[in-house]
Amino acid sequence: MAWPSERRSESRDRILLSAERLFTERGFDGVSIDQVMQDAGMTRGAFYAHFKSKRELYAEAISSAAKRMEARHPASTDELIRRYLSIQHLESKAGSCPLAFLVSDIGQRDTQIRETYTRIFNALAGKLGGEPGSEPDDAALRTLVLMVGGVAVARAINDADLAERVLEACREGALDQCASSAEQRLQ
Amino acid sequence: MAWPSERRSESRDRILLSAERLFTERGFDGVSIDQVMQDAGMTRGAFYAHFKSKRELYAEAISSAAKRMEARHPASTDELIRRYLSIQHLESKAGSCPLAFLVSDIGQRDTQIRETYTRIFNALAGKLGGEPGSEPDDAALRTLVLMVGGVAVARAINDADLAERVLEACREGALDQCASSAEQRLQ
DNA sequence: GTCTATAGGCAGATAGAC
């Protein structure tokens, strides 16, 4: 969902870009408006000329980060799974998926933010299986949980070898599930 | 791992119990020491007679919450999966699993806290498959990611029906995986 | 050990000059 009636200034876009990166990396409480504005090359006072509140910025940043990811999605589902469940994604400082990086941050936020998260989740699940436009099927939900959960867990644990093994195990599981689900659809 | 050399006062246990519930529900930044102490029936000043810092309390609370869960684990793996991936677990105000509820909170914390999380993760993974004492196998890692990820995602999304469907899809996947993994071990 | 009081810092949001 876009906000077509709103003007997009260059400053606004710079704030949003900084917010995407910082919020995804550190969560809502881990980032101050001051830090976002400094990263964007401005001072605090200018913030409220572009956004109503920190919460509004957070919701827009998550939505914008998801759109940016979507724009770079590979054509093949297999390739998407491989890139998502990779060390590169885990360690990326930009372009990370808010579904995984913020999954346990969202439950504490307000309705608008949780709606944004749910919309993004549904969109990605729809890409992974089921008829487009209708509800995603169970296999797609499982695959997406393996992707989101795998990245979230690998980021939490403090053991690089175990993190790699988690990513690999989930990658195999997700690819298997996708293959057998596509097979079933051909029957 | 316990701290056997430390005395356990009744007050200390009450603080810890409140911290388990509040931190698991709202995360590190979502809870103040004031709130924990009020919940435990004391005032702020008494806190530092029992814990060195908020971070220390957080680490101990996560560890303690995991131990409390473990003590109530059912004998059967299937039953564990069913209870973990249930609405009751999702909505429980106490006895929830910090692995799922805090998964994307942990990456922002210090080494001690991340080590605690990793240790708990390994312990639960070991219960789900592989030889006891050695490293958990890939199927166990996948099963645990489905459980942790399923609960985390279901908590994040703002759609009760979809949350139920996510839990159910993960439950089926985890039970299937467990069954076929046990089968393989018998061969 | 528990209390009240407070130090010292940082946060979100606003006001008004330019």
Next chain:
DNA sequence: GTCTATCTGCCTATAGAC
């Protein structure tokens, strides 16, 4: 639109009375 300055409130942590 962007700046500096400030209001207001909450936080962690400590000091000192009891």
